[in-house]
Amino acid sequence: MKKLKDTKWHFAHGWPVVVLVVLIVAGLVLLKQSNLFETRDPINFAAFGETAAPAVTPNPATQDDLDVWVDTSPSMAGFVKIGSSDRVPFVYRFLLENMDALVKAYSPNAVPTYYQFDSQYSLAGSDSDAERANARTTHAVAESAAFTESSNYTAKTDAIAAGGSSSALPSVLNTLELDKPALILTDFEADGLTLPSKEYQKPLSRIYGKGLCVSVVAMKGAYSGILYNYLNDGDNYAYGTTNNSTKQMIEKNKYQYRARSFYAVIVGTGRQCAELSAQMIAAYNNFCTRRIVAPFAHLTHADMRVEDFVASETANYRLNEQYAPVKSVDGKEASVVSASGMTRIVEATPTPAVDGAAVSDTSTTSNGIPQYLIRKKSDLQTATLTLRVSPPSESYADTYASDSFAVEPIGLSVIKQNHVEAVNASGVTPAATVYDRPGILLARGGRYVELTEKEIQPAEAGYGWFTCPEVKGDANGVTLTLKVNAAEAAAGLYRVKLPVYCLHDTRVKGQGDESWIDEWTVKQSNLSGNGKVQNTAAKTANLQQQLEQFRIQNVKQSGQKPVQIAELTVCIEIQ
Amino acid sequence: MWKRFSGWLVRYSPSIILILEMTFLYWVALALLFQAVWPNAYSNAEPVQSVLTAAADRMAERTAFRTNLQNALIWMGIAALILYVIYSANGMLHMSHDAHVKFSKRFRGATHSCYFVLMVNVCADYFVLPWANQGWIWLRSGLTVLGILLYLGFLIGMGAGYLKNQSTEKYRSAYLPAASLLFSVVFATLMKTFDGIGMALRDIWQYIFLHRTIPQISLPNTYYVLSQPVDYLLPLTLLFLWLLLYLAMKFASPLAANTSEGGRIYSAVKL
Numbered sequence: 001m002k003k004l005k006d007t008k009w010h011f012a013h014g015w016p017v018v019v020l021v022v023l024i025v026a027g028l029v030l031l032k033q034s035n036l037f038e039t040r041d042p043i044n045f046a047a048f049g050e051t052a053a054p055a056v057t058p059n060p061a062t063q064d065d066l067d068v069w070v071d072t073s074p075s076m077a078g079f080v081k082i083g084s085s086d087r088v089p090f091v092y093r094f095l096l097e098n099m100d101a102l103v104k105a106y107s108p109n110a111v112p113t114y115y116q117f118d119s120q121y122s123l124a125g126s127d128s129d130a131e132r133a134n135a136r137t138t139h140a141v142a143e144s145a146a147f148t149e150s151s152n153y154t155a156k157t158d159a160i161a162a163g164g165s166s167s168a169l170p171s172v173l174n175t176l177e178l179d180k181p182a183l184i185l186t187d188f189e190a191d192g193l194t195l196p197s198k199e200y201q202k203p204l205s206r207i208y209g210k211g212l213c214v215s216v217v218a219m220k221g222a223y224s225g226i227l228y229n230y231l232n233d234g235d236n237y238a239y240g241t242t243n244n245s246t247k248q249m250i251e252k253n254k255y256q257y258r259a260r261s262f263y264a265v266i267v268g269t270g271r272q273c274a275e276l277s278a279q280m281i282a283a284y285n286n287f288c289t290r291r292i293v294a295p296f297a298h299l300t301h302a303d304m305r306v307e308d309f310v311a312s313e314t315a316n317y318r319l320n321e322q323y324a325p326v327k328s329v330d331g332k333e334a335s336v337v338s339a340s341g342m343t344r345i346v347e348a349t350p351t352p353a354v355d356g357a358a359v360s361d362t363s364t365t366s367n368g369i370p371q372y373l374i375r376k377k378s379d380l381q382t383a384t385l386t387l388r389v390s391p392p393s394e395s396y397a398d399t400y401a402s403d404s405f406a407v408e409p410i411g412l413s414v415i416k417q418n419h420v421e422a423v424n425a426s427g428v429t430p431a432a433t434v435y436d437r438p439g440i441l442l443a444r445g446g447r448y449v450e451l452t453e454k455e456i457q458p459a460e461a462g463y464g465w466f467t468c469p470e471v472k473g474d475a476n477g478v479t480l481t482l483k484v485n486a487a488e489a490a491a492g493l494y495r496v497k498l499p500v501y502c503l504h505d506t507r508v509k510g511q512g513d514e515s516w517i518d519e520w521t522v523k524q525s526n527l528s529g530n531g532k533v534q535n536t537a538a539k540t541a542n543l544q545q546q547l548e549q550f551r552i553q554n555v556k557q558s559g560q561k562p563v564q565i566a567e568l569t570v571c572i573e574i575q
Numbered sequence: 576m577w578k579r580f581s582g583w584l585v586r587y588s589p590s591i592i593l594i595l596e597m598t599f600l601y602w603v604a605l606a607l608l609f610q611a612v613w614p615n616a617y618s619n620a621e622p623v624q625s626v627l628t629a630a631a632d633r634m635a636e637r638t639a640f641r642t643n644l645q646n647a648l649i650w651m652g653i654a655a656l657i658l659y660v661i662y663s664a665n666g667m668l669h670m671s672h673d674a675h676v677k678f679s680k681r682f683r684g685a686t687h688s689c690y691f692v693l694m695v696n697v698c699a700d701y702f703v704l705p706w707a708n709q710g711w712i713w714l715r716s717g718l719t720v721l722g723i724l725l726y727l728g729f730l731i732g733m734g735a736g737y738l739k740n741q742s743t744e745k746y747r748s749a750y751l752p753a754a755s756l757l758f759s760v761v762f763a764t765l766m767k768t769f770d771g772i773g774m775a776l777r778d779i780w781q782y783i784f785l786h787r788t789i790p791q792i793s794l795p796n797t798y799y800v801l802s803q804p805v806d807y808l809l810p811l812t813l814l815f816l817w818l819l820l821y822l823a824m825k826f827a828s829p830l831a832a833n834t835s836e837g838g839r840i841y842s843a844v845k846l
Contacts, residue, residue, distance in 0.1 A: 012593055012826030016819055020600045023815045024607065027808045031616060034803040 078225020181268030
């Protein structure tokens with residue numbers, strides 16, 4: 001038996017400790033090497049079965065298109081130049097890459113059309129629809145993949161270096177088709193931007209004048225790039241970059257990938273703005289919360305606790321929540337609630353009206369328009385039609401009014417005359433489906449005639465037998481009463497249009513809490529390079545100004561001119 | 576009685592101390608992992624294919640995964656301890672020196688192979704390699720087959736050696752109890768592991784020749800993707816355990832008593 005000192009006891013008892021230490025060291029190294037902002041890698045389950053959802057074939061009839069305008073100014077390249085789109089801070093890139101899916105979530109049949117613009121884009125002053133269409137053709141981009149390569153972003157140009165007056169965003173707003181919703185991705189930092197407020201007036205008046213709505217969703221993502229000609233002072237600033245100097249390489253977490261805001265400007269009807277905003281926010285929040293692998297409490301990123309970082313990223317601001325310029329009117333809401341002295345001869349099939357647009361317009365045929373019959377029974381008869389518009393009320397003291405109406409006599413001409421043989425043979429009247437539709441008049445002898453509309457020029461007569469007193473309603477809607485003095489009325493078919501206007505309350509409240517703008521703007525500490533840090537103002541050049549423009553124009557548009565939100569149309573036949 | 580017990584305690588105290596030390600170290604490792612590293616690195620990690628949307632559900636899922644993994648690691652530690660105790664007990668077979676050396680080395684090899692198979696399967700039950708899920712199937716099946724074959728190889732080699740050498744004088748001492756222990760283990764293992772080998776080979780066969788999808792299609796949500804370097808610390812903990820088992824067998828071995836380099840401290844096991 002050996003003595004203890006001759007044995008390998010130190011191996012026996014030492015090695016486990018050594019192994020534990022090795023494990024701890026390995027753990028520390030692995031922890032250090034890990035990017036805890038990085039999500040799990042996507043697993044390819046392609047070999048194990050179908051994971052892709054069956055493709056939805058777009059139905060042209062129900063297709064809900066969307067224009068996506070992407071700012072490709074040099075400053076925007078800082079959002080996409082970073083490689084992976086699978087990390088929390090790189091949400092901008094993720095949103096770009098998944099725009100198709102995002103749009104699909106908004107509407108399954110939506111087909112996005114992509115456009116790009118840069119800070120040199122200028123079309124703010126044009127009134128020509130042809131120029132707008134031409135510009136859209138010119139700026140269309142085949143696929144969204146082009147936006148995720150930083151090489152596809154415009155480089156710094158001489159115009160930027162010289163300091164300019166970019167009107168890119170007003171130009172885009174002016175170029176929009178407005179028949180379909182548009183989503184503009186921008187950082188509001190059109191390089192070399194000195195933006196006179198008047199540039200915004202025409203585009204925004206055009207948008208608000210159509211009863212559309214502007215919504216802004218503010219988000220934050222990692223940025224690593226140059227801000228060219230920042231504040232139009234001719235100097236460029238590195239933002240969120242390291243310049244690869246040794247010192248900053250060491251401190252790279254401090255400077256690299258610093259969070260910076262970008263914005264989705266959504267233009268559309270109230271419903272479209274609300275849905276697209278919600279979709280955008282949902283995608284953004286989902287991305288941010290689900291990609292975080294880091295603990296919230298301790299780790300930092302860009303000098304900020306992760307929790308704060310995410311919280312600031314997920315903040316959002318929607319302009320249309322408080323400044324909804326249009327209360328959407330569903331076509332179904334405008335309805336005839338009572339009719340005395342009239343017979344309804346055509347049932348109004350509710351036409352699904354586009355929000356904010358007229359319930360019906362001149363191009364609408366008699367299909368879907370309620371038609372009433374007045375039989376002249378005595379000289380003193382007055383028929384009354386009461387209609388009601390009840391838009392969903394979301395906000396404050398908007399008033400609805402109708403102060404005028406238009407009467408168009410409609411001539412009917414016989415285009416076809418049919419003889420229903422069955423009636424003669426058996427005495428049975430034809431089935432209701434045969435005649436109970438617009439333009440069909442039954443005649444004696446089992447015949448019916450099919451009529452078509454023909455516009456006739458209004459006579460000089462003022463159709464004084466129609467009267468509709470001016471009414472005002474509150475947020476709950478407006479009730480219009482159309483009276484027909486049947487005694488004086490001339491026989492014929494008349495189409496009566498009653499426009500309903502919405503007068504927005506111009507006492508627009510202040511934004512309330514605008515401190516977020518300060519929080520979301522570029523601070524001096526974020527900028528480095530060229531030694532110009534000291535000269536830099538601590539505010540983003542345009543954000544507040546531009547939002548103010550949206551607001552002012554909205555108020556102006558709402559205050560000066562009532563927005564037509566609906567037009568009720570009825571046809572009245574007087575025998 | 577007490578005298579016999581105290582003598583036993585004294586003789587085995589080095590092994591007992593080492594076992595206690597290793598248990599403590601493993602406890603420290605687990606405590607570090609689950610108390611310090613986990614809240615910082617894994618607490619918000621997503622299991623594979625999580626379809627849960629509510630944050631509370633996802634949190635519950637993560638907590639469940641943590642509990643499951645912690646239990647698995649503890650049970651693997653207990654398994655290692657049991658394997659070590661069984662291994663240590665071979666000193667009681669009263670074999671001759673050379674026979675004991677051969678027997679112990681093969682038994683140690685078999686034990687490590689066995690533990691390796693356990694380890695691979697625990698990993699396969701909890702982790703998914705991000706770079707290739709298909710590769711993981713290869714790895715899992717291949718390593719399982721390899722481990723089981725090694726295990727059987729050690730056991731069968733041991734048995735064959737005994738049958739061959741039973742007539743030799745120096746191996747003769749008490750070969751019978753050793754051989755019966757051996758063959759009962761071999762038999763039980765064969766019965767149990769043919770099933771495992773068959774399944775692993777079936778997976779490989781189906782994958783190569785039938786181009787079939789492997790039943791991993793129904794991955795539960797509690798699988799964990801090893802995407803970050805720090806994630807590999809979780810399976811590494813099993814390797815740590817394996818290493819502890821190896822060290823215990825190496826340094827606190829009944830073999831040490833029978834070899835020239837064996838020291839007093841571990842010479843408690845009598846020939």
